[in-house]
Each structure stands twice: as C-alpha cells, then as structure tokens.
Amino acid sequence: MVIRKYGERPGWSRILKRRYTFVEINSEQFTGGASLLHLVETAKPLWxxxxxxxxxxxxxxxxxxxxxxxxxxxxxxxxxxxxxKVVQWYIDICYKHGLDDQGPWWDDLFLDIIVLPSGDYFLVDEEELEEALHSGLINQEKYELAKNVAQKIMDELEENNMNLLRLSVYHKNELTALLK
Structure with a gap:
C-alpha cells in the first residue's frame, strides 16, 4: 500500500496562511498538471x-x-x-499521480531525488524504500519501478537533460497570476 499525498499539502500545520492554484498544461515543452502553493505565512522556517x-x-x-x-x-x-530564487527541486518517485475532488495527488514510492541549483543532486530515502518492501507496504514490482525511475532521472541529470527543471521559473510566473 502506497501513501497518497496531495499538492495543496492539507493538514500541514507549519503553513498558517496559503494561496493555491492548479492548472492543466498542454504545450510543446510540457504536458500534465502544475500546482503552485504560496506559503504566505508559516509557523516557523524549515531548514x-x-x-x-x-x-x-x-x-x-x-x-x-x-x-x-x-x-x-x-x-x-x-x-x-x-x-x-530556486532553492531546490524535489523529485518524488511515485506509482502514479492524478486528480480528484481534493486536487492533484501522487502515490508516493518513498524514493526521492533532490537537485540543487548548483547541479548537485542526492538520491534520498533509499532506506524507506527498502523498509516498505520488507514490511509489505509495497511489492517487488513497485520497488523495481521506483529504482528504475530514479536511475532514469539521475541519468538525465548527469546528461543535463532534465528539461522540466528549466521550465520551473516560467511556469511559476504563469501560475502566480492565478493564485487564490
């Protein structure tokens, strides 16, 4: 069983005041959904x-x-x-993602990749993926999917070919006008 997470981060008590929007994009550069969460006021910084x-x-x-x-x-x-200014990109490996009446969601497969503006990147939460497999939270198929997707992304990062990272500033600027 994977954990379903939502783009608006409902219930996250660190966010005291927020603005949020979600759009579907169908362009030459990107097809899919994009959400923007503005953390207007937070309880405390997270480092x-x-x-x-x-x-x-x-x-x-x-x-x-x-x-x-x-x-x-x-x-x-x-x-x-x-x-x-971009402080980091956080890539969540997931079983699938979609949209329901609560907004965009993803079924988390535990493994993540953090990319810094310097180009450095880190594969994280490998132990969580291993634990999920051994405890029966996920099966071998989902485990291998997570590992394969992470490797594909790291290969793209090595080749400086992760084009989605280059679209972030443009899409943030587009979605900022739509915030509610």
Missing part, C-alpha cells in the same frame, strides 16, 4: 541539510511549484524563496 549545505525550504513568502508530468512516475516540486 534541511545535504552534505555541508544547509538550505531553507519553507518560510514566509516561499512558493512551491509542483509538476505532474503526464504518463510519468514522478512529480517535481520546485521550491522558491521569497525573492523567486
């Missing part, structure tokens, strides 16, 4: 560390743009600071 780098990913005025590419087993969340 993460990768190697020696410490990065703030949640604070007042931050925006999270999430892409749900059609027929792919991942989503990409671009995290922007209050000045519109």
């Amino acid at each position: 993460v560390s990768y190697d020696a780098k410490k990065i703030c990913i949640v604070d007042h005025g931050y925006m999270w743009l999430q892409h749900f590419p059609l027929d792919e087993n991942f989503t990409v969340t671009t995290m922007f600071d209050q000045n519109g």
Whole structure:
C-alpha cells in the first residue's frame, strides 16, 4: 500500500496562511498538471541539510511549484524563496499521480531525488524504500519501478537533460497570476 499525498499539502500545520492554484498544461515543452502553493505565512522556517549545505525550504513568502508530468512516475516540486530564487527541486518517485475532488495527488514510492541549483543532486530515502518492501507496504514490482525511475532521472541529470527543471521559473510566473 502506497501513501497518497496531495499538492495543496492539507493538514500541514507549519503553513498558517496559503494561496493555491492548479492548472492543466498542454504545450510543446510540457504536458500534465502544475500546482503552485504560496506559503504566505508559516509557523516557523524549515531548514534541511545535504552534505555541508544547509538550505531553507519553507518560510514566509516561499512558493512551491509542483509538476505532474503526464504518463510519468514522478512529480517535481520546485521550491522558491521569497525573492523567486530556486532553492531546490524535489523529485518524488511515485506509482502514479492524478486528480480528484481534493486536487492533484501522487502515490508516493518513498524514493526521492533532490537537485540543487548548483547541479548537485542526492538520491534520498533509499532506506524507506527498502523498509516498505520488507514490511509489505509495497511489492517487488513497485520497488523495481521506483529504482528504475530514479536511475532514469539521475541519468538525465548527469546528461543535463532534465528539461522540466528549466521550465520551473516560467511556469511559476504563469501560475502566480492565478493564485487564490
């Protein structure tokens, strides 16, 4: 059983005031859904560390743009600071994603890839994927899917061929006007 997550991050108490929108995009560069979550006011900042780098990913005025590419087993969340600068891309490997009356969702397969603006990237939560397999939360097929999708994405990152990352600023600017 995979865990279903939603783009608007309902119930996340760290977000005190939010604005949100979701659109379907069908263009030459991207087909799928895109949501923008504006963290207007937060309870406190959230800092993460990768190697020696410490990065703030949640604070007042931050925006999270999430892409749900059609027929792919991942989503990409671009995290922007209050000045519109990308602080990181967070790639969630998923079994599938879709849309229901609560908005866009993805069925998380535990494995994630974090990409920094420097081009450095990190495969994370491998132990969660292993634990999910051994505890029966996921089967061998979903385990292998997660590993294969992650490897494909890392290959694209190595070749500087992950075009979706280049669209984030453009799509954030487009969706900002639609925030509610």
